[in-house]
Amino acid sequence: xxxxxxxxxxxxxxxxxxxxxxxxxxxxxxxxxxxxxxxxxxxxxxxxxxxxxxxxxxxxxxxxxxxxxxxxxxxxxxxxxxxxxxxxxxxxxxxxxxxxxxxxxxxxxxxxxxxxxxxxxxxx
Numbered sequence: 866x867x868x869x870x871x872x873x874x875x876x877x878x879x880x881x882x883x884x885x886x887x888x889x890x891x892x893x894x895x896x897x898x899x900x901x902x903x904x905x906x907x908x909x910x911x912x913x914x915x916x917x918x919x920x921x922x923x924x925x926x927x928x929x930x931x932x933x934x935x936x937x938x939x940x941x942x943x944x945x946x947x948x949x950x951x952x953x954x955x956x957x958x959x960x961x962x963x964x965x966x967x968x969x970x971x972x973x974x975x976x977x978x979x980x981x982x983x984x985x986x987x988x989x
Contacts, residue, residue, distance in 0.1 A: 874983030
């Protein structure tokens with residue numbers, strides 16, 4: 866069983882930056898692809914970014930390319946989402962997720978474990 870705990874969310878002005886962190890415990894972290902998703906009230910959970918277990922290839926949804934960067938430190942069992950040039954439309958709850966294989970997926974149903982979420986609010 867893998868436990869995931871997100872942190873780093875908060876309130877920021879448009880154009881600002883945040884770095885989300887997700888600390889994992891209970892498994893061999895490098896065996897898991899990691900993803901970040903977000904979900905607004907009344908909407909489906911949306912893929913944001915993901916990274917392979919080895920820390921190699923990454924993937925992003927088009928709306929965050931060039932602004933967000935996913936990375937991981939397998940020695941610290943932590944995955945990060947650096948968010949730059951934030952926009953009001955980025956406001957929502959962000960979740961990290963772990964998939965029990967090296968390769969990531971863009972589908973939320975392919976992930977096995979989820980964190981509790983962290984709120985990001987971008988003011989205009």
